[in-house]
Structures are given as C-alpha cells and as structure tokens.
Amino acid sequence: MTHATTHVMTEPATGSTTEVAADIPAALPTHTGRPIEFAELPALMSLMTGDEKHGPAATSTLDALWVLYDRVLRVSPGTVADPERDRFLLSKGHGPMAYYAVLAAKGFFPVDWLPGFGSYDSPLGHHPDRQLVPGVEIGSGSLGHGLPLAVGTALGLRAQGRPGPAVWVLIGDAELDEGSNHEALAYAGAAGLDRLHTLVIDNSSATHGWRGGIASRFESAGWSVATVDGRDHQALYAAYNAPHPGRPHAVIARVEPKNA
C-alpha cells in the first residue's frame, strides 16, 4: 500500500483535524467515537507501511499489548500525566506498529496519525519517542534500556510513597541478550520490587537461544514468573494478574517463532 495523498496530521495540542487521510478505510472510526475492537487492529496496522522488516516483531506483541491496555493498565488518554497512572514502557521499540495501533485504538492519539508512520512530519517513528507521542512513557529503539528505566521508575514511585501504580516493561527474547537487562533483573529481584512487571515476548529470535529457558533467568533472580501462550487472551490476563507479593513479576508470552 502506498500513500501518495498529502496527509495532514491532527495537532496533538488542539485535537483539530484539518484533513483526514484519504486512505483510511471508511469503516474505521477516525475520531473519538465507538470503541475500537481487537479485530480492527490489523486494519490499523496496515495503515503503517515502510517498516516491513520489523513486521514479525510488530505482530508478535499485538495480543499481549491489547490485553494489557484493554484490561489491565490503569492509564487512559486523560491520565497520561497523572502521577498515579500505571506505567507501560515499551523497551523493544522495533516494530512498534502494534503498539501504535493499540494506543490509537485506545484514543491516546488519532487514528489518522497512523498513515504518516515514519515520515518526516509524523510523530510516529519506527521507534517510539516519548516526547512526540502521548501515552508513550519512554523513547526506545536501542535495546536494553527499558528494564533499567523501569527499575528506576519503580524505585522512584516507591520513594515518593506511591504504591499504587504498576510498572510494566515489554522486552523481547532477543533483546534479553543485552547485558543491561541482566543487571536490572538481578537487582530488581534482590530489591523485591513488587510493583515491577516484565513482559517478555518470546518469538524464539535470540540467536543463541536461552538454554534452560527464559523463565529460569527471572526465577533464579527471585522473580515470580508465568509462561503463557502469547496469543491466548485469557491466559495472558490471568498471568498479568497473578499475585506476586514481595517479588517482581515476569510474564513470558510465547508466540510463533520469528523465522518459522
């Protein structure tokens, strides 16, 4: 799909749309109207082109992200600056199409931003930028930054007497190669950061694999761990809500192998 039409974005500050891109399917709500359902996310994702290289990375996260934003995270477009909001940090910034689709579906920014994906005037880069996109908690793209930032976020909330907000970070199984993750997960386990949650999307893309399993890395560091089918919404929901008193919690969401 190509986008030859001139696209004028909605200004985030005013919310006024001056022109709606011609290539958004008429059936999709482009403004705050009826809720967008999970089944419509592929159509939203198809509005974003130019990063097909990361297509598998994008679809691997779709179900896990949807269940989080639809049923678990206590954050909405109206609370993106509320100190009591839950934080979701997308560490694996590659292939953010599913993330953008979910954020758009939940109204964090207008659907008509999506076709501009990756263009000079668009706030939607091939890696998200927190300074440009409402609801995006961190700029990511360089792997291995999200989990340490999430540890600091959990510590910062605790130090300010805010036990309410949950902190979630999404990483990939290949991203786990980055040593910074191991610094963070070892410390988080030792510190008992029970408001910290790591969602690992495992599409078997780590070059050397994880002998003994990804879960064992977290378990041996003192985390609570659940491994689930990353396409099973009910299983994801149950894993997200598993009690883990005194310990951080990791959910390993297994999806089809990237290179299958």
Add this chain to the structure above:
Amino acid sequence: MDTMRERFASVTSRLLDEDPRLAVVLADIGVDGFAGAARRHPERVVNVGIREQLLIGVGGGLALTGLRPIMHTFASFLVERPFEQVKLDFGHQGVGGVLVSAGGSYDWPSGGFTHMAPGDIGLLDTLDGWTVHVPGHPDEAETLLRHAAAAGDDKVYVRLSVQVNAAPRPVDGVGFRTVREGRGGVVIAVGPMLDNVLAATEGLDVTVLYATTVRPFDAAGLRAATGAADAADVVIVEPYLAGTSTRFANEALEDRPHRVLGLGVGRQELRRFGQLDEHLAAHGLDPRGLRERIAGFVPARTGQ
C-alpha cells in the same frame, strides 16, 4: 581538610534531608559515605551493586517519576562505560539529573589506565545541554554541588578530584573569574589547574581566568578578558584531555583574530603508575612545563 569526595558525601547527605526530590544512586563506589543517609532515607539512597548501566538507567527512571537523581562513581565508570545510557536515558528521554564523578584523569595513578578518564568531558561535549562543573577545592565542590542539586531538571556533571588548589575561591556556578590581569594574553585555568597556572605565569603579563564551570563555556567572560588584553592570544589549561575546550574558545572569538593553545592531558597512554605529581609533570602540567608552553606562546612582552 576533607577531600572533595568526602565533602560530596556530607553535603549530599544534608541535601537529602532538606530536599525530598533528591535521590542518590551508587554502584558500590562511595557507599560508606552515605551510610547515615541511607539509614535516614532508605528509599532515596540506592546502591545497585557493580552495575554501571543500571546506575544510569535507574537514575533515568527516577527522573521519569519526577525525582532528581544524583549518580556517583569513578569517572570512567560513570561517563565512559555507560555512555549510551547517559545519552539516551537522560538526553533522549528529556529528563535531568546530576552525575558526580571521582577519580578524574589520574587521581589514582598506581591504579593504572583503567581508572583514568581524561576523556570524560570530551565525551559529554558530544551531547546537548550538559552543564559541567570542575571545582578546584572542596569548598568550591560544595557550592557547585548545591548549584547542581538545585538546578531544576538540568543535566549536570560535577567532576571531583583529589588534585586541589591551596585555597578556595568564590564560585558562582556560571562564569569565569578574573584572578590576575595582564595585557599579553589570557590564560584560562580550569579547576585544580589554577595553582600551577599561577605559579607558571608568575611575572608574565597575562590575564588569568579561573574556570570552575566550563559548560556552558563563558564566551562573554573570555571575550571581555581578551578585549582588555592587547591581543587575543588564549591558553586553556584543563585537567582533562588537552584541547577539550579549544573549540569553544575559537567560537567565542570567531569575530576577531586570535590564537588558542590547548593544554591538558595527552591522549597517549603512559603506562606509568606512581604519584599525581609525576603524571602532571609527564603531561607538562606542572609549573615548569606550563611555564615553558605558555611563555613560548604568548608575545614576548614579559616582565614588569
């Protein structure tokens, strides 16, 4: 007299009592100095262990929640090892914090090159928006640390060292300070280099500026000093990599003819241990070495 690091621990411990927004992040270095503060503020004094990527990442995360993190370890492990964390977890995220380093260029010469970081400020110069303080005395370190802690959401680097001047001077956390006036050129002495510069320029007809805040570079202060001098001949003596600030002096003087000599630590690894004074001499930063380079550079109008 306490060291700059000791002053850092005592002052920052008091600041933690006063300002609930501050938090200290350590990586096993300097932990003893914060033992009391850690008892009083267990959730705002965090020791992550020997994990320097996490040291900076945790600081960035704290800042994302609105706290002002103060991160500390040796310069080589604070700036060089986790440089991308400094670049992304602060600059790219758009949050602020304070990096406080120890060890400098060769505070522990017998520790060898692994504990030497002459390139720390050159690295930070590749990033946008870092304020850099280089105190030359523990009293100045205290003042500059207080400035750094109170600097809103600014990104601030404070470079502590065991190399010190004999006496403190007033510092304001902003500009250069004129210590001596002359007409044959301007010598900028950065932080702990001041005493050696004053000794080296004794009897030379030069202005000596004392710089403890080097970023932003006080271009107006340098222009004013060169305006008072006959010629825009400038020598910068820095306790880190030679030439680090030369570009900034050139930019400050771009509208007038000028020459800039940048003196500091050489790039070449000496593979020597020993004492601080021996390393200063080896890099030509002792009074004799400085005298030779400065006298050879400024016009020959010496004497009274």
